[in-house]
Amino acid sequence: MANNNIVFGIRPVVEAIESGKQIEKIYIRKGAEGQLMSEVRDLCFRHRLRVQEVPVEKLNRLTRGSHQGIIAQIAEIEYVDVEDILERVPEDETPLIVLFDGVTDVRNFGGIARSAECAGAHGIITSLKSSAPVNAEAMKSSAGALTRIPVARVGSVRNTIKALQTEGFQVVAATEHSRKLMYDADLRKPTVIIMGSEEKGISKEVLKLCDEQLAIPMIGAIESLNVSAAAAIMLFEVVRQRIGD
Numbered sequence: 001m002a003n004n005n006i007v008f009g010i011r012p013v014v015e016a017i018e019s020g021k022q023i024e025k026i027y028i029r030k031g032a033e034g035q036l037m038s039e040v041r042d043l044c045f046r047h048r049l050r051v052q053e054v055p056v057e058k059l060n061r062l063t064r065g066s067h068q069g070i071i072a073q074i075a076e077i078e079y080v081d082v083e084d085i086l087e088r089v090p091e092d093e094t095p096l097i098v099l100f101d102g103v104t105d106v107r108n109f110g111g112i113a114r115s116a117e118c119a120g121a122h123g124i125i126t127s128l129k130s131s132a133p134v135n136a137e138a139m140k141s142s143a144g145a146l147t148r149i150p151v152a153r154v155g156s157v158r159n160t161i162k163a164l165q166t167e168g169f170q171v172v173a174a175t176e177h178s179r180k181l182m183y184d185a186d187l188r189k190p191t192v193i194i195m196g197s198e199e200k201g202i203s204k205e206v207l208k209l210c211d212e213q214l215a216i217p218m219i220g221a222i223e224s225l226n227v228s229a230a231a232a233i234m235l236f237e238v239v240r241q242r243i244g245d
Helices: 010-018 035-046 056-062 082-087 106-118 136-141 157-166 204-209 227-243
Strands: 006-008 023-029 051-054 070-074 096-101 123-127 151-154 170-174 191-196 212-214
Touching: 006 010, 006 056, 010 023, 010 035, 010 070, 023 035, 023 056, 051 056, 056 070, 082 123, 082 151, 082 157, 096 106, 096 157, 096 227, 106 123, 106 136, 106 227, 123 157, 151 157, 157 170, 157 191, 157 204, 170 204, 170 227, 191 227
Parallel strands: 023 051, 096 123, 096 191, 123 151, 170 191, 170 212
Antiparallel strands: 006 070, 023 070
16 A cells, blocks of 8 residues: 555544545554544544554554554545436436445456446445445556546445435346346436445345346356456446447
8 A cells, every 4th residue: 555545643544534535444453442542433433434443463564654553544536425426427328327235356346447437337336334445456457447437435325226216217236146137128227237245246135125136147157257247247238228229
């Protein structure tokens, strides 16, 4: 991690939070106690920041400076609100959004962002809690896409899905467990494509909210694709349908 992407020490971290810097994650030494650290934890909670307790060795690897048991990782990009994504959609284009339900690998995050940008998607939505950080490796994997496509972080994936459905979006789950193939759905309408975690896929709670559950046809012996590859296939099925419209 580059030094210019981290802030360390209690007071500098507090100042970074209070000044409105977009923070990817806060690392706090396991077992760290005291009034100041308690106040920092409360501040992180109020600002809905991701906090991870780590061994002191982790902090020492991130910086050689006097970290006082706390390091803030500054975001590589400027996150936006979901409303910003919707407002940026040109009037002559049909909205297309990718929503992550637990994509935790930074290379998959970057790879999907690259495919999404190439397919003309208008934004990516990810969770504040269970999501890969947009760090230098994600940026590299995206081949520059993460500097072009807007990304929003939300506290509740389920509430976001409900809000988008109210806005007229159909919410489509990419899942190998469906009998309906992606070719059999109408993806020319305003669409949100949901991609699940690398290990567990899309959660049952989120699947229940989806308007469509679509599978990619598989012929080989391996039962599923990497999430980044699956996202690319789904996205370009949308492109195929819309170009041929």
